[in-house]
Amino acid sequence: MAADDIWILGIHMTRFGKRPELDTIDLASEAVRGALADGGVSMADVGILAAGSLMSRSAGFGQELQKQIGQTGIPVYNVANACATGATALRTAIMAVKAGECDVGLAVGAEKLSGAGLLSGGSRPADSERWTPSGRQGAVAALDGRVGTETMPGVFAQVGMQYLNQHAYDGVPLELFARISEKNHAHSTLNPLAAYTKAMSLEEIMGDVMIAYPNTRPMCSANCDGGAAAIVVSDAKLKTLDPDQRRRAVKVAASVLTTDPWQEACQVLPDVNTLTRNAASQAYEAAGVSPSDLDLVELHDCFATAELVHYDNLMLCEPGDAVDFFESGATSRDGATPVNVSGGLESKGHPIAATGIANVWEICHHLRGEAGDRQIEGATVGLAHVIGLGQACGVHILEKAA
Amino acid sequence: MAKAKQVPLVDHLVLGERPHLVANRCRQCGARYFGRRSGCASCFGVDFEQVEVPTKGELETFTIVSMAAPGIPVPFAAGVVDCGGTQVRGNVINTEPDPDHVRLGMKLRLATHVVGVDADGTECIGYGFEPLEAS
Numbered sequence: 001m002a003a004d005d006i007w008i009l010g011i012h013m014t015r016f017g018k019r020p021e022l023d024t025i026d027l028a029s030e031a032v033r034g035a036l037a038d039g040g041v042s043m044a045d046v047g048i049l050a051a052g053s054l055m056s057r058s059a060g061f062g063q064e065l066q067k068q069i070g071q072t073g074i075p076v077y078n079v080a081n082a083c084a085t086g087a088t089a090l091r092t093a094i095m096a097v098k099a100g101e102c103d104v105g106l107a108v109g110a111e112k113l114s115g116a117g118l119l120s121g122g123s124r125p126a127d128s129e130r131w132t133p134s135g136r137q138g139a140v141a142a143l144d145g146r147v148g149t150e151t152m153p154g155v156f157a158q159v160g161m162q163y164l165n166q167h168a169y170d171g172v173p174l175e176l177f178a179r180i181s182e183k184n185h186a187h188s189t190l191n192p193l194a195a196y197t198k199a200m201s202l203e204e205i206m207g208d209v210m211i212a213y214p215n216t217r218p219m220c221s222a223n224c225d226g227g228a229a230a231i232v233v234s235d236a237k238l239k240t241l242d243p244d245q246r247r248r249a250v251k252v253a254a255s256v257l258t259t260d261p262w263q264e265a266c267q268v269l270p271d272v273n274t275l276t277r278n279a280a281s282q283a284y285e286a287a288g289v290s291p292s293d294l295d296l297v298e299l300h301d302c303f304a305t306a307e308l309v310h311y312d313n314l315m316l317c318e319p320g321d322a323v324d325f326f327e328s329g330a331t332s333r334d335g336a337t338p339v340n341v342s343g344g345l346e347s348k349g350h351p352i353a354a355t356g357i358a359n360v361w362e363i364c365h366h367l368r369g370e371a372g373d374r375q376i377e378g379a380t381v382g383l384a385h386v387i388g389l390g391q392a393c394g395v396h397i398l399e400k401a402a
Numbered sequence: 403m404a405k406a407k408q409v410p411l412v413d414h415l416v417l418g419e420r421p422h423l424v425a426n427r428c429r430q431c432g433a434r435y436f437g438r439r440s441g442c443a444s445c446f447g448v449d450f451e452q453v454e455v456p457t458k459g460e461l462e463t464f465t466i467v468s469m470a471a472p473g474i475p476v477p478f479a480a481g482v483v484d485c486g487g488t489q490v491r492g493n494v495i496n497t498e499p500d501p502d503h504v505r506l507g508m509k510l511r512l513a514t515h516v517v518g519v520d521a522d523g524t525e526c527i528g529y530g531f532e533p534l535e536a537s
Contacts, residue, residue: 138413
Protein backbone atom coordinates (compact mmCIF):
# COMPACT_ATOMS: atom_id res chain seq x y z
CA MET A 1 0.00 0.00 0.00
CA ALA A 2 1.20 3.49 -0.80
CA ALA A 3 -0.09 6.60 0.90
CA ASP A 4 -1.59 7.96 -2.31
CA ASP A 5 -3.31 4.73 -3.35
CA ILE A 6 -7.03 4.95 -4.08
CA TRP A 7 -9.34 2.03 -3.34
CA ILE A 8 -12.75 0.97 -4.51
CA LEU A 9 -14.50 0.23 -1.25
CA GLY A 10 -17.96 -0.52 -2.56
CA ILE A 11 -19.36 -0.99 -6.05
CA HIS A 12 -22.69 -2.07 -7.49
CA MET A 13 -24.31 -2.71 -10.83
CA THR A 14 -28.09 -3.01 -11.17
CA ARG A 15 -29.59 -5.69 -13.34
CA PHE A 16 -29.40 -4.44 -16.93
CA GLY A 17 -32.42 -4.83 -19.19
CA LYS A 18 -35.98 -3.60 -19.32
CA ARG A 19 -36.85 -1.87 -16.04
CA PRO A 20 -40.15 -0.17 -16.93
CA GLU A 21 -41.09 0.39 -13.30
CA LEU A 22 -37.99 2.50 -12.64
CA ASP A 23 -36.92 5.93 -13.88
CA THR A 24 -33.31 7.10 -14.23
CA ILE A 25 -33.19 8.43 -10.67
CA ASP A 26 -34.56 5.11 -9.36
CA LEU A 27 -31.83 3.23 -11.24
CA ALA A 28 -29.13 5.57 -9.93
CA SER A 29 -30.55 5.31 -6.38
CA GLU A 30 -30.52 1.51 -6.59
CA ALA A 31 -26.90 1.58 -7.76
CA VAL A 32 -25.82 4.03 -5.04
CA ARG A 33 -27.57 2.17 -2.22
CA GLY A 34 -25.97 -1.04 -3.45
CA ALA A 35 -22.51 0.52 -3.54
CA LEU A 36 -22.89 2.09 -0.09
CA ALA A 37 -24.06 -1.23 1.39
CA ASP A 38 -21.26 -3.07 -0.39
CA GLY A 39 -18.70 -0.67 1.10
CA GLY A 40 -20.29 -0.54 4.55
CA VAL A 41 -20.63 3.26 4.56
CA SER A 42 -23.49 5.76 4.32
CA MET A 43 -24.15 9.02 2.48
CA ALA A 44 -23.04 10.78 5.68
CA ASP A 45 -19.49 9.54 4.96
CA VAL A 46 -19.39 10.68 1.32
CA GLY A 47 -17.55 13.94 0.53
CA ILE A 48 -18.15 14.31 -3.19
CA LEU A 49 -20.68 13.06 -5.76
CA ALA A 50 -19.84 12.75 -9.47
CA ALA A 51 -22.88 11.79 -11.52
CA GLY A 52 -23.82 11.28 -15.14
CA SER A 53 -26.88 10.39 -17.20
CA LEU A 54 -26.41 11.27 -20.82
CA MET A 55 -29.99 11.02 -22.02
CA SER A 56 -31.79 12.48 -19.01
CA ARG A 57 -31.08 16.01 -20.26
CA SER A 58 -31.31 17.26 -16.71
CA ALA A 59 -28.79 19.97 -15.88
CA GLY A 60 -28.78 18.84 -12.29
CA PHE A 61 -28.94 15.05 -12.47
CA GLY A 62 -26.71 14.67 -9.39
CA GLN A 63 -28.84 17.07 -7.38
CA GLU A 64 -32.04 15.29 -8.45
CA LEU A 65 -30.41 12.09 -7.26
CA GLN A 66 -29.42 13.62 -3.91
CA LYS A 67 -33.10 14.35 -3.24
CA GLN A 68 -33.68 10.57 -3.23
CA ILE A 69 -30.49 9.28 -1.59
CA GLY A 70 -29.53 12.02 0.88
CA GLN A 71 -29.01 15.78 0.65
CA THR A 72 -25.85 16.28 2.67
CA GLY A 73 -24.64 19.50 1.07
CA ILE A 74 -21.57 17.95 -0.55
CA PRO A 75 -20.31 19.23 -3.91
CA VAL A 76 -21.84 17.58 -6.97
CA TYR A 77 -20.10 17.32 -10.34
CA ASN A 78 -22.50 16.56 -13.18
CA VAL A 79 -20.41 15.00 -15.91
CA ALA A 80 -20.99 14.11 -19.56
CA ASN A 81 -18.52 12.43 -21.92
CA ALA A 82 -20.67 10.36 -24.29
CA CYS A 83 -20.21 6.62 -23.67
CA ALA A 84 -17.28 7.39 -21.33
CA THR A 85 -19.57 9.31 -18.95
CA GLY A 86 -19.45 6.64 -16.21
CA ALA A 87 -15.66 6.37 -16.38
CA THR A 88 -15.48 10.16 -16.25
CA ALA A 89 -17.61 10.24 -13.09
CA LEU A 90 -15.37 7.60 -11.51
CA ARG A 91 -12.23 9.48 -12.55
CA THR A 92 -13.67 12.70 -11.09
CA ALA A 93 -14.36 11.07 -7.71
CA ILE A 94 -10.89 9.50 -7.74
CA MET A 95 -9.25 12.86 -8.51
CA ALA A 96 -11.11 14.54 -5.64
CA VAL A 97 -9.95 11.89 -3.17
CA LYS A 98 -6.45 11.90 -4.59
CA ALA A 99 -6.31 15.68 -4.26
CA GLY A 100 -7.18 15.36 -0.59
CA GLU A 101 -10.47 17.26 -0.92
CA CYS A 102 -12.25 14.40 0.86
CA ASP A 103 -11.56 10.80 1.81
CA VAL A 104 -14.72 9.15 0.44
CA GLY A 105 -16.03 9.80 -3.07
CA LEU A 106 -19.11 8.50 -4.89
CA ALA A 107 -19.47 8.07 -8.65
CA VAL A 108 -22.69 7.03 -10.37
CA GLY A 109 -24.05 6.63 -13.87
CA ALA A 110 -27.53 5.55 -14.94
CA GLU A 111 -29.50 5.46 -18.15
CA LYS A 112 -32.95 4.55 -19.50
CA LEU A 113 -32.48 3.24 -23.02
CA SER A 114 -34.91 0.34 -23.43
CA GLY A 115 -36.76 0.86 -26.68
CA ALA A 116 -34.60 3.83 -27.69
CA GLY A 117 -34.08 4.04 -31.43
CA LEU A 118 -30.39 4.84 -31.11
CA LEU A 119 -29.39 2.29 -33.69
CA SER A 120 -30.64 4.51 -36.48
CA GLY A 121 -29.37 7.78 -35.01
CA GLY A 122 -32.52 9.85 -34.64
CA SER A 123 -34.29 11.28 -37.65
CA ARG A 124 -33.20 13.44 -40.55
CA PRO A 125 -34.95 16.80 -40.78
CA ALA A 126 -36.88 17.52 -43.97
CA ASP A 127 -35.12 19.70 -46.53
CA SER A 128 -35.96 23.39 -46.15
CA GLU A 129 -37.98 25.24 -48.78
CA ARG A 130 -34.90 27.06 -50.06
CA TRP A 131 -31.28 25.84 -49.99
CA THR A 132 -29.57 27.90 -47.29
CA PRO A 133 -26.01 27.14 -46.17
CA SER A 134 -25.54 26.53 -42.47
CA GLY A 135 -22.93 25.20 -40.09
CA ARG A 136 -19.21 24.79 -40.57
CA GLN A 137 -19.62 22.79 -43.78
CA GLY A 138 -21.99 25.32 -45.30
CA ALA A 139 -24.44 22.47 -45.78
CA VAL A 140 -27.70 23.40 -47.53
CA ALA A 141 -29.36 20.14 -46.43
CA ALA A 142 -28.83 17.36 -43.87
CA LEU A 143 -25.68 15.35 -44.64
CA ASP A 144 -26.41 12.05 -42.89
CA GLY A 145 -26.84 9.48 -45.64
CA ARG A 146 -25.73 11.97 -48.31
CA VAL A 147 -22.12 12.43 -47.30
CA GLY A 148 -21.41 9.18 -45.48
CA THR A 149 -23.24 8.01 -42.40
CA GLU A 150 -23.65 9.40 -38.91
CA THR A 151 -25.13 6.23 -37.37
CA MET A 152 -23.01 4.62 -34.68
CA PRO A 153 -23.24 1.10 -36.18
CA GLY A 154 -22.05 2.59 -39.48
CA VAL A 155 -19.21 4.61 -37.96
CA PHE A 156 -17.88 1.65 -35.99
CA ALA A 157 -18.34 -0.68 -38.96
CA GLN A 158 -15.90 1.58 -40.81
CA VAL A 159 -13.51 1.48 -37.84
CA GLY A 160 -13.34 -2.32 -38.05
CA MET A 161 -13.17 -2.44 -41.84
CA GLN A 162 -10.37 0.16 -41.81
CA TYR A 163 -8.34 -2.16 -39.57
CA LEU A 164 -8.89 -5.06 -41.97
CA ASN A 165 -7.83 -2.86 -44.89
CA GLN A 166 -4.68 -1.68 -43.12
CA HIS A 167 -3.66 -5.23 -42.29
CA ALA A 168 -4.52 -6.87 -45.63
CA TYR A 169 -7.16 -9.21 -44.21
CA ASP A 170 -8.24 -11.70 -46.86
CA GLY A 171 -11.02 -13.57 -45.05
CA VAL A 172 -14.75 -12.88 -44.80
CA PRO A 173 -15.33 -9.77 -42.62
CA LEU A 174 -18.93 -10.63 -41.76
CA GLU A 175 -17.94 -14.04 -40.42
CA LEU A 176 -14.93 -12.73 -38.48
CA PHE A 177 -16.94 -10.11 -36.63
CA ALA A 178 -19.85 -12.51 -36.12
CA ARG A 179 -17.48 -14.89 -34.36
CA ILE A 180 -16.43 -12.12 -31.94
CA SER A 181 -20.11 -11.55 -31.22
CA GLU A 182 -20.68 -15.31 -30.82
CA LYS A 183 -17.98 -15.35 -28.11
CA ASN A 184 -19.55 -12.49 -26.17
CA HIS A 185 -23.06 -13.90 -26.41
CA ALA A 186 -21.70 -17.25 -25.15
CA HIS A 187 -20.08 -15.44 -22.20
CA SER A 188 -23.37 -13.72 -21.34
CA THR A 189 -25.08 -17.01 -20.49
CA LEU A 190 -23.16 -16.97 -17.18
CA ASN A 191 -24.13 -13.39 -16.24
CA PRO A 192 -27.51 -13.19 -14.48
CA LEU A 193 -27.43 -9.36 -14.61
CA ALA A 194 -27.01 -9.16 -18.41
CA ALA A 195 -29.83 -7.80 -20.57
CA TYR A 196 -29.53 -10.79 -22.93
CA THR A 197 -28.24 -14.18 -21.72
CA LYS A 198 -28.87 -16.33 -24.76
CA ALA A 199 -26.07 -18.05 -26.66
CA MET A 200 -26.29 -17.39 -30.40
CA SER A 201 -24.84 -19.52 -33.17
CA LEU A 202 -22.63 -18.07 -35.88
CA GLU A 203 -25.40 -18.70 -38.40
CA GLU A 204 -27.97 -16.88 -36.25
CA ILE A 205 -25.70 -13.87 -35.83
CA MET A 206 -24.74 -13.67 -39.51
CA GLY A 207 -28.32 -14.18 -40.61
CA ASP A 208 -29.89 -11.63 -38.26
CA VAL A 209 -31.08 -8.20 -39.36
CA MET A 210 -28.28 -6.24 -41.05
CA ILE A 211 -27.83 -2.83 -39.44
CA ALA A 212 -24.64 -1.54 -41.03
CA TYR A 213 -22.48 -4.10 -42.84
CA PRO A 214 -20.70 -5.96 -41.37
CA ASN A 215 -22.61 -5.32 -38.11
CA THR A 216 -25.84 -7.28 -37.78
CA ARG A 217 -28.18 -6.60 -34.87
CA PRO A 218 -26.62 -9.02 -32.32
CA MET A 219 -23.22 -7.46 -33.12
CA CYS A 220 -24.48 -4.08 -31.84
CA SER A 221 -24.60 -2.96 -28.21
CA ALA A 222 -27.95 -3.63 -26.61
CA ASN A 223 -30.02 -0.62 -25.61
CA CYS A 224 -31.24 -1.20 -22.08
CA ASP A 225 -31.86 0.37 -18.67
CA GLY A 226 -29.31 0.20 -15.91
CA GLY A 227 -27.16 1.93 -13.34
CA ALA A 228 -23.82 1.47 -11.64
CA ALA A 229 -22.09 3.24 -8.76
CA ALA A 230 -18.78 3.08 -6.93
CA ILE A 231 -17.43 4.32 -3.59
CA VAL A 232 -13.74 5.26 -3.65
CA VAL A 233 -11.62 5.94 -0.56
CA SER A 234 -8.13 7.12 0.26
CA ASP A 235 -5.51 4.76 1.63
CA ALA A 236 -5.63 6.57 4.97
CA LYS A 237 -9.39 6.11 5.19
CA LEU A 238 -9.18 2.43 4.28
CA LYS A 239 -6.72 1.84 7.14
CA THR A 240 -9.39 3.00 9.61
CA LEU A 241 -11.96 0.49 8.35
CA ASP A 242 -12.56 -3.05 9.55
CA PRO A 243 -10.58 -6.06 8.20
CA ASP A 244 -13.43 -7.36 6.06
CA GLN A 245 -13.82 -4.00 4.32
CA ARG A 246 -10.06 -3.88 3.74
CA ARG A 247 -9.98 -7.42 2.38
CA ARG A 248 -12.69 -6.72 -0.18
CA ALA A 249 -11.34 -3.32 -1.23
CA VAL A 250 -9.92 -3.25 -4.76
CA LYS A 251 -6.93 -1.09 -5.58
CA VAL A 252 -7.22 1.44 -8.38
CA ALA A 253 -3.78 0.81 -9.86
CA ALA A 254 -4.42 3.26 -12.70
CA SER A 255 -7.15 5.71 -13.63
CA VAL A 256 -6.68 7.46 -16.95
CA LEU A 257 -8.85 9.63 -19.17
CA THR A 258 -7.71 10.78 -22.62
CA THR A 259 -9.07 12.58 -25.67
CA ASP A 260 -7.85 12.09 -29.20
CA PRO A 261 -4.66 13.89 -30.16
CA TRP A 262 -4.88 15.31 -33.66
CA GLN A 263 -4.20 12.81 -36.42
CA GLU A 264 -4.62 13.37 -40.14
CA ALA A 265 -8.24 12.53 -41.03
CA CYS A 266 -9.41 12.17 -37.41
CA GLN A 267 -12.10 14.73 -38.20
CA VAL A 268 -13.24 12.70 -41.21
CA LEU A 269 -13.69 9.33 -39.49
CA PRO A 270 -13.29 9.25 -35.69
CA ASP A 271 -9.93 7.77 -34.71
CA VAL A 272 -10.82 5.52 -31.78
CA ASN A 273 -7.35 4.00 -31.83
CA THR A 274 -4.81 6.65 -30.84
CA LEU A 275 -6.55 7.85 -27.68
CA THR A 276 -7.15 4.27 -26.54
CA ARG A 277 -3.51 3.33 -27.13
CA ASN A 278 -2.43 6.48 -25.25
CA ALA A 279 -4.74 5.74 -22.32
CA ALA A 280 -3.53 2.13 -22.16
CA SER A 281 0.14 3.15 -22.27
CA GLN A 282 -0.35 5.64 -19.46
CA ALA A 283 -2.33 3.12 -17.41
CA TYR A 284 0.21 0.29 -17.78
CA GLU A 285 2.98 2.65 -16.75
CA ALA A 286 1.08 4.02 -13.74
CA ALA A 287 0.10 0.53 -12.58
CA GLY A 288 3.47 -1.03 -13.30
CA VAL A 289 1.84 -3.93 -15.13
CA SER A 290 2.08 -5.17 -18.69
CA PRO A 291 -0.77 -6.46 -20.88
CA SER A 292 0.37 -10.05 -20.27
CA ASP A 293 -0.26 -9.56 -16.53
CA LEU A 294 -3.99 -9.00 -17.09
CA ASP A 295 -6.25 -11.82 -15.91
CA LEU A 296 -9.27 -10.32 -17.63
CA VAL A 297 -10.29 -7.30 -19.69
CA GLU A 298 -13.64 -5.58 -20.11
CA LEU A 299 -13.36 -3.46 -23.25
CA HIS A 300 -15.80 -1.26 -25.11
CA ASP A 301 -17.40 -3.63 -27.62
CA CYS A 302 -20.12 -1.16 -28.57
CA PHE A 303 -20.01 -3.12 -31.84
CA ALA A 304 -18.24 -6.36 -32.74
CA THR A 305 -16.16 -4.31 -35.19
CA ALA A 306 -14.86 -2.20 -32.27
CA GLU A 307 -13.77 -5.13 -30.11
CA LEU A 308 -11.26 -6.28 -32.73
CA VAL A 309 -9.39 -2.96 -32.98
CA HIS A 310 -9.19 -2.58 -29.20
CA TYR A 311 -7.26 -5.88 -28.84
CA ASP A 312 -4.54 -4.02 -30.70
CA ASN A 313 -5.12 -0.59 -29.12
CA LEU A 314 -4.89 -2.02 -25.59
CA MET A 315 -1.74 -3.87 -26.68
CA LEU A 316 -3.21 -7.27 -25.79
CA CYS A 317 -1.58 -8.51 -29.01
CA GLU A 318 1.33 -7.49 -31.21
CA PRO A 319 0.58 -4.51 -33.48
CA GLY A 320 -1.48 -5.63 -36.46
CA ASP A 321 -2.17 -9.09 -35.02
CA ALA A 322 -5.69 -8.62 -33.67
CA VAL A 323 -7.28 -11.11 -36.06
CA ASP A 324 -4.78 -13.88 -35.32
CA PHE A 325 -5.00 -13.07 -31.61
CA PHE A 326 -8.77 -13.49 -31.65
CA GLU A 327 -8.62 -16.61 -33.80
CA SER A 328 -6.17 -18.21 -31.35
CA GLY A 329 -8.98 -18.23 -28.78
CA ALA A 330 -7.01 -15.95 -26.44
CA THR A 331 -10.00 -13.73 -25.69
CA SER A 332 -12.47 -16.47 -24.76
CA ARG A 333 -13.10 -17.00 -21.05
CA ASP A 334 -10.79 -20.03 -21.08
CA GLY A 335 -8.12 -18.21 -23.10
CA ALA A 336 -4.94 -16.40 -22.04
CA THR A 337 -6.59 -12.94 -21.90
CA PRO A 338 -10.33 -13.33 -21.38
CA VAL A 339 -12.17 -10.35 -22.88
CA ASN A 340 -15.71 -9.37 -21.95
CA VAL A 341 -16.59 -12.36 -19.80
CA SER A 342 -19.61 -10.28 -18.70
CA GLY A 343 -21.04 -10.72 -22.20
CA GLY A 344 -19.89 -7.26 -23.22
CA LEU A 345 -22.05 -4.42 -24.42
CA GLU A 346 -23.45 -6.66 -27.17
CA SER A 347 -25.30 -8.85 -24.66
CA LYS A 348 -24.85 -7.47 -21.15
CA GLY A 349 -26.15 -4.18 -22.55
CA HIS A 350 -25.03 -0.57 -22.80
CA PRO A 351 -26.95 1.88 -20.61
CA ILE A 352 -24.52 4.57 -21.68
CA ALA A 353 -23.58 6.45 -18.49
CA ALA A 354 -23.58 3.26 -16.40
CA THR A 355 -21.19 1.37 -18.66
CA GLY A 356 -17.92 2.92 -17.51
CA ILE A 357 -18.61 1.91 -13.90
CA ALA A 358 -20.30 -1.41 -14.74
CA ASN A 359 -17.12 -2.55 -16.50
CA VAL A 360 -15.10 -1.74 -13.38
CA TRP A 361 -17.70 -3.61 -11.28
CA GLU A 362 -17.21 -6.71 -13.42
CA ILE A 363 -13.45 -6.62 -12.87
CA CYS A 364 -13.85 -6.03 -9.10
CA HIS A 365 -16.29 -8.92 -8.90
CA HIS A 366 -13.62 -11.32 -10.22
CA LEU A 367 -10.76 -9.83 -8.17
CA ARG A 368 -12.87 -10.37 -5.04
CA GLY A 369 -13.60 -13.95 -6.08
CA GLU A 370 -17.33 -13.21 -6.05
CA ALA A 371 -18.21 -13.73 -9.73
CA GLY A 372 -19.95 -17.07 -9.21
CA ASP A 373 -20.31 -19.28 -12.30
CA ARG A 374 -18.31 -16.94 -14.49
CA GLN A 375 -15.43 -16.43 -12.04
CA ILE A 376 -12.00 -16.24 -13.68
CA GLU A 377 -10.11 -18.32 -11.13
CA GLY A 378 -7.28 -16.63 -9.32
CA ALA A 379 -7.78 -13.23 -10.99
CA THR A 380 -5.58 -10.58 -9.39
CA VAL A 381 -5.42 -7.79 -12.00
CA GLY A 382 -7.85 -6.60 -14.66
CA LEU A 383 -8.47 -3.70 -17.02
CA ALA A 384 -11.69 -1.84 -17.84
CA HIS A 385 -11.90 0.31 -20.97
CA VAL A 386 -14.58 2.57 -22.40
CA ILE A 387 -14.68 5.01 -25.24
CA GLY A 388 -17.11 7.81 -25.94
CA LEU A 389 -17.25 9.18 -29.46
CA GLY A 390 -16.35 12.77 -29.73
CA GLN A 391 -14.05 11.57 -28.04
CA ALA A 392 -13.01 10.41 -24.58
CA CYS A 393 -11.36 7.19 -23.48
CA GLY A 394 -11.28 5.87 -19.92
CA VAL A 395 -8.97 3.07 -18.79
CA HIS A 396 -8.91 1.73 -15.23
CA ILE A 397 -6.56 -1.00 -14.03
CA LEU A 398 -7.73 -2.75 -10.87
CA GLU A 399 -5.74 -4.95 -8.53
CA LYS A 400 -6.81 -7.37 -5.83
CA ALA A 401 -5.90 -6.29 -2.29
CA ALA A 402 -2.59 -7.86 -1.27
CA MET B 403 -34.73 26.47 -71.67
CA ALA B 404 -32.09 27.98 -69.39
CA LYS B 405 -30.09 25.62 -67.26
CA ALA B 406 -31.33 25.50 -63.67
CA LYS B 407 -29.35 27.45 -61.07
CA GLN B 408 -27.21 25.13 -58.96
CA VAL B 409 -25.76 25.24 -55.43
CA PRO B 410 -23.35 22.74 -53.87
CA LEU B 411 -24.54 20.57 -50.96
CA VAL B 412 -21.49 21.70 -48.96
CA ASP B 413 -18.99 24.55 -49.25
CA HIS B 414 -16.12 22.22 -50.03
CA LEU B 415 -17.69 21.01 -53.26
CA VAL B 416 -16.78 23.28 -56.20
CA LEU B 417 -19.15 22.97 -59.17
CA GLY B 418 -18.54 23.91 -62.80
CA GLU B 419 -16.94 22.21 -65.79
CA ARG B 420 -14.64 20.18 -63.55
CA PRO B 421 -16.32 19.50 -60.20
CA HIS B 422 -13.85 18.93 -57.37
CA LEU B 423 -13.45 19.21 -53.61
CA VAL B 424 -11.36 21.79 -51.79
CA ALA B 425 -9.75 21.46 -48.37
CA ASN B 426 -8.57 24.15 -45.98
CA ARG B 427 -4.87 23.61 -45.43
CA CYS B 428 -3.06 25.08 -42.46
CA ARG B 429 -0.31 27.39 -43.75
CA GLN B 430 1.83 26.55 -40.74
CA CYS B 431 1.76 22.73 -40.57
CA GLY B 432 -0.08 21.57 -43.68
CA ALA B 433 -2.96 19.82 -41.86
CA ARG B 434 -6.02 19.60 -44.10
CA TYR B 435 -9.64 20.05 -43.07
CA PHE B 436 -13.07 20.32 -44.59
CA GLY B 437 -15.30 23.17 -43.51
CA ARG B 438 -14.85 26.54 -41.82
CA ARG B 439 -12.03 26.68 -39.27
CA SER B 440 -11.44 28.68 -36.12
CA GLY B 441 -7.91 27.35 -35.93
CA CYS B 442 -5.72 24.34 -36.53
CA ALA B 443 -6.25 21.37 -34.21
CA SER B 444 -2.72 20.18 -34.88
CA CYS B 445 -0.48 23.26 -34.46
CA PHE B 446 -2.97 25.94 -33.26
CA GLY B 447 -2.25 28.09 -36.33
CA VAL B 448 -4.98 30.37 -37.65
CA ASP B 449 -4.02 30.89 -41.30
CA PHE B 450 -5.47 28.58 -43.91
CA GLU B 451 -5.40 28.32 -47.69
CA GLN B 452 -7.73 26.45 -50.00
CA VAL B 453 -6.23 23.51 -51.83
CA GLU B 454 -7.74 21.27 -54.46
CA VAL B 455 -8.28 17.63 -53.53
CA PRO B 456 -7.53 14.99 -56.22
CA THR B 457 -10.75 13.59 -57.66
CA LYS B 458 -9.49 10.01 -57.80
CA GLY B 459 -8.78 7.79 -54.84
CA GLU B 460 -8.99 4.43 -53.11
CA LEU B 461 -11.66 3.17 -50.73
CA GLU B 462 -9.96 2.99 -47.35
CA THR B 463 -12.97 1.73 -45.42
CA PHE B 464 -16.72 1.41 -45.84
CA THR B 465 -19.99 0.23 -44.41
CA ILE B 466 -23.31 -0.52 -46.03
CA VAL B 467 -26.02 1.14 -44.03
CA SER B 468 -29.27 -0.82 -43.94
CA MET B 469 -30.89 0.94 -40.98
CA ALA B 470 -30.85 4.73 -40.97
CA ALA B 471 -32.90 7.65 -39.75
CA PRO B 472 -36.39 7.98 -41.22
CA GLY B 473 -36.21 9.77 -44.56
CA ILE B 474 -32.81 8.36 -45.56
CA PRO B 475 -33.06 5.84 -48.41
CA VAL B 476 -31.31 2.55 -47.62
CA PRO B 477 -29.23 0.61 -48.31
CA PHE B 478 -26.33 2.86 -49.23
CA ALA B 479 -22.57 2.48 -49.04
CA ALA B 480 -20.69 5.04 -46.95
CA GLY B 481 -16.96 5.19 -46.62
CA VAL B 482 -13.70 7.06 -46.51
CA VAL B 483 -11.76 7.59 -49.72
CA ASP B 484 -8.04 8.33 -49.74
CA CYS B 485 -7.65 10.94 -52.46
CA GLY B 486 -3.91 11.32 -52.88
CA GLY B 487 -3.31 11.54 -49.14
CA THR B 488 -6.43 13.50 -48.21
CA GLN B 489 -9.14 11.36 -46.63
CA VAL B 490 -12.65 12.25 -47.75
CA ARG B 491 -15.95 11.08 -46.31
CA GLY B 492 -18.55 10.15 -48.88
CA ASN B 493 -20.93 7.59 -50.30
CA VAL B 494 -19.95 5.04 -52.90
CA ILE B 495 -22.44 5.61 -55.73
CA ASN B 496 -23.35 4.35 -59.19
CA THR B 497 -22.81 0.73 -58.17
CA GLU B 498 -24.82 -1.80 -56.18
CA PRO B 499 -24.48 -1.16 -52.42
CA ASP B 500 -23.42 -4.68 -51.48
CA PRO B 501 -20.11 -6.32 -50.47
CA ASP B 502 -19.75 -7.90 -53.91
CA HIS B 503 -19.59 -4.50 -55.59
CA VAL B 504 -18.10 -2.32 -52.85
CA ARG B 505 -14.64 -3.52 -51.83
CA LEU B 506 -11.78 -2.29 -49.69
CA GLY B 507 -9.07 -0.70 -51.82
CA MET B 508 -11.25 -0.26 -54.91
CA LYS B 509 -10.40 2.68 -57.19
CA LEU B 510 -12.98 5.45 -57.24
CA ARG B 511 -13.55 8.89 -58.72
CA LEU B 512 -15.61 11.86 -57.64
CA ALA B 513 -19.08 12.07 -59.18
CA THR B 514 -21.83 14.60 -58.67
CA HIS B 515 -25.58 14.17 -58.66
CA VAL B 516 -28.72 16.20 -58.05
CA VAL B 517 -29.84 15.99 -54.41
CA GLY B 518 -33.07 17.90 -54.98
CA VAL B 519 -34.71 21.07 -56.24
CA ASP B 520 -35.97 23.84 -53.94
CA ALA B 521 -38.98 26.15 -54.20
CA ASP B 522 -37.06 28.55 -56.49
CA GLY B 523 -36.14 25.74 -58.88
CA THR B 524 -32.52 25.76 -57.70
CA GLU B 525 -30.79 22.40 -57.86
CA CYS B 526 -28.71 21.15 -54.96
CA ILE B 527 -25.70 19.19 -56.22
CA GLY B 528 -24.11 16.59 -53.98
CA TYR B 529 -21.14 14.31 -54.47
CA GLY B 530 -20.14 10.71 -54.04
CA PHE B 531 -17.49 8.40 -55.42
CA GLU B 532 -18.11 5.95 -58.26
CA PRO B 533 -16.03 2.98 -59.42
CA LEU B 534 -13.26 4.07 -61.78
CA GLU B 535 -13.89 1.00 -63.90
CA ALA B 536 -17.24 -0.59 -64.49
CA SER B 537 -17.40 -3.79 -62.47
